[in-house]
Amino acid sequence: MADYQSDDKCFNVVGSRVIRVDAVDKVTGRAKYGADYNALGQLYGVSKYADYPHAKIKSINIAKAKSLDGVRAVLTHENIPGEKSFGAITANQMVMCTDTVRFMGDVVAIVAAESQEIAEKAADLIEVDYDELPVVSDPEQALADESPRLYETGNLCFHHKVRKGDIEKGFAHSDIVVERDYSTQRIEHSYLEPEAVLAEPGENGGITIVGTLQNLYNIRRVVARVLNLPLNRIRLIQATLGGSFGGKDEVMSSICCRAALLAMTCGRPVKMTNSREQSMRESYKRHPYKMKYKVGLSKDGILQAMEIKVYADAGPYSAMSPFVTWRSVVQATGPYIVPNVKTDIYAAYTNNCYTSAMRGFGSPQICFATESLMDELAELVGLDPLEIRLKNILTDGSTTATGQTLNHKVSVGEALNIVSKKADFKARWQENRRQNINQVIKKGIGLSCSYRGVSLGAEGTDAAGVGISIQTDGSVVVYTGLVDMGQGAATTISIVVAEELGVTVDRIRFLNADTTAIPDSGPTVASRTSFMAGNAAKNGCAELLKRIKPVAAEILSCPESSLEFKDNKISSRVTNKNLDYGELAAACFRKGISLFSHGWYKGPTTTWDEHTGQGDAYFTFVYAANLAEVEVDTVTGQVKVTRFISSHDLGRTLNLNGAKGQVYGGVAMGLGYALFEEYGQDDGRPLLENFDEYLLATSCDVPEIDVIFIENPDLLGPHGAKSLGEPACELAAPAIANAITNATGLRVRELPLTLERVLLGKALSRKETRGSLKARSRKQ
Amino acid sequence: MSSDLTPKIKFRLNGIDMEKEVPAGWTLLRYLREELGLTGTKCGCEIGECGACTVLMNGKPVNSCLVMAPQIENASIWTIEGVTPPGGTALHPVQKAFIECDAVHCGFCTPGMVMTTIGLLLQNKKPDNSQIKQALAGNLCRCTGYIQIFEAVRLAAAMISENDMRPFRENISEN
């Protein structure tokens, strides 16, 4: 159930229960996903991966592969006509490696053949001779002078800092100074749909690629540079996406380039579909963080100073690491008032799987640290977790660690109070500690809260467009470069258009993104879609209404001001006459009035001084608090999450079903992050490759989840809406960790909270090959 | 020519009797998707962990990635395409319930979820919450957190009649 803490609303569609616009196609199996596309005469493309996490390539011999019957092309970096590497910030990601492999998912050659079997066989026949290089696997050690280097310029990918106040004075004024280290693991997006594309050489010497694409315009830029083609010759079409969570960006750039190269070389369509094993091997992950917090506070629990050092594992490629770590540096203190702050975040190159955007984008790690820390500080000064948070929490007009004054309703304290009250937190937290003493199954309750910058912030220019076309029967076509990857953007944007134009959502057709038909709207990231596309859609609708209102007024013989557009009808409050939307549209068309508009919205400006880390980092923020209840089996360390409450100030609920779903899904993802998920690597080599060992939360692992929305409409958001998708998943892990500590008394500062960590407080490291792998190698 | 690697077998697919040469080295999943063009059944892991490829085999949910094509001999197979015939507009109550409860996000797990739900309701008309959770444990979902899916199964249970379930009962062996 979703409860509301809200002002009065007077909307027709916004905030109501709306059926997801793509649901019928999806429940009938008719929705076409990347791997469902085929073309007559298609070839099958397969990649040859690196054999070592770090090695010089001495030679690549493709002769045997090429001579295999049914093989149509075997290509290496030498066959790339344009640029061989790419990257939005630092262009060091290789489409195919030239002289060095830097992680196990690197690709050294690609094959196209008449069948998948032949292509795989040919890939196995490619012989690569390597000289092994020392492997860099720890981001902190990577930055030491004596560390082996991935690049001549060293292993530093990026360094962000924040300097506020006087950190030394802050510590000097503190009664208590403590240091705590936290760490989080590398996790896989685990979109259920692995990567797949179909590349078809087209007319005009161009190429069309349909597939599992999250950020089509980024990908198109890369394909253009690598293939040395103008942008307008490359058409990318988004297939229905089987989940992405930030994950189908750079990896898709690389796969699209490979498929396009093969297709252009062979003059035939090429399909490339990753198996789950291939997907896990080459797709980027969430950054593991090592976080060191030094905190000074007064004996009554008021924060005085925070000195924070974070090492993020970027893997071998820059990808989005500079942006991901920037969000972390802005939010590193948590939603608290800290007068003196010194934060340094280093993203370092290693030979682990590369890391980039994943839902949360640098916040889940930070939230785990700050929210664990607050509970630890509470213990030190004799407060409970709620009290210490409320003593330090950001409120209206507070100044953040980056010196930004919050000139809007700051509701993080309100969210905390709501979830705490709902679960009787204070009493339960105390009671558990008393009652658990002689219990084998111990109960725990835990809190967490956060603030989060909306959209890209000072990462870059923030703008988006939405095309709206009213048809002459009153139905509407909507399209935008921002995509629905399962999160419900199609529905949410349709709702905004429906509300503005006065049509019902079922009259709207939302088209999947297509780069030739729609202008670049920036990436579908940073929980920006509702805000940015929502505003763009509003602008587009306003323009349309300006054109069609006079016609309606004329037909209904009434003043424009008396018109009401609602439920596919236009009526006048004055004349009591009605007009069907289709009739109006047809009339406009006959008069030569354009029924198409392209709404554009540019986000408010942000500021950032990279030397001091001070500025108005984001144009607005969202606030949230979570509460978890657990039962811990103290014989085994097994944790059962028994209840969850998640409260979010999202500004305004546009799409009620969708909003609830985002929170449920975010909590489940966060629960997996807390307890199960880890893409383990040993010296650069992956320890697992599929869902038998990479464990996601199942239906039996999720508890009941209460969702409580707080609505403090934002001045700038469409109808006051801000964002939700990412905040929904950043707070579950620390709430669960804090609940476990409430149950057991033991603090674990590393994720995931495996059976061993919960029981013993530490992980056990395996020094021997797993039996299952031994058995597998024996059977080979 | 029917041979070792392309045995000719009889089976029933979505209520229609078939006799076909099937590729012996292919899984049922690959056969459905690549030979019969039934792409509604999704491929997520190919090792039976994600459940996206779930179909009904003699009324029971199975991972079609773990069934070899010749193994469907004399069996009745139902895929998502059979739940609503192509072009048809009438949805099955289970599908309606998934839509109504917004249990569909990215939709990649949805066909498998629907098939498992039908399998559950075939053997248990009024499953309780724990039975629903247990039945769906082999269908991973990364988007929904499952909550809306549980609601959909409960709603479907309340809506279905024996008529809705009868087609799927054909050929169900007793055990």
Place this chain on the structure above:
Amino acid sequence: MISVESYKRPETIAEALKLLKTGKFGIIAGGTDVIPQMRHTPARSLLDIGKLGLDFVRENDNTVEIGAAATHSQIQNNPLIQRFLPLLSTACGLVGSWQIRNRGTIGGNIVNASPCADSAPALLIYDTKVVLLSSQGRRSVNLSEFIKKPYLTVLTAKDLVHSFVCQKGDDSAGNSFIKLGRRQAVNISRMTIAVSLVRDDSNKITMAKIAVGSVFPTPTRISELENKLIGQIVSKELFDETADLAADLMIKASGVRWSTPYKKPVLIGLMRRALVGASGIKEIPA
């Protein structure tokens, strides 16, 4: 991607044994282990035993015989097994997911010889014999001897596992089955414990059977623990000592390994829990 060199689906056992005699076939039944394994192996010749009628469950005087191709779901729900081999029914109900249980077979679970095979400890409790057929004839091997070491059995490429003959459990026994996994469902077992106890009116234990998975290199009956219990009066001390002994035996067998700091206390705790559960006594006297 998997690939297959040849695929045979014989109609009779005789035909199957003739094919197996060539030694070149791997057997496939439910496919839930074989197909994932084939993703990492070169093309194989498969012999599918699906049409041999090996999915039976039948009752004899003192035994229940289960065909090798009986699925986990079938075993979980079979009334004969629920009555006479309740631990096996429970164990099979905890295997994988519903989809896996609908296809995976008990023969496959045992032949794979994984240390964590869910059904093995339960079968061990019922003194199960494995019936093997080959062109040489029929032989029967105690399950405890059938699995030689992790992922290795006495089975040769020419053998077909026909069935499992299980001694009916004692009607008056209290049973307890514990499977430890990381998630609340669909787990590869981290530890499995099966306990069956009979006690008389004076709380004296008259029968004790204990088997474990993922404790020793193969699933194992622990006669040392059984002997310690039989003839003793149920007490907290007795169960504590028995559980401690289990851990001592584990370390004696495998040495102190990377996982011991976790496994030792957990084995002690879960063994105690299983003993208490099987005893049927809520408040165990000190």
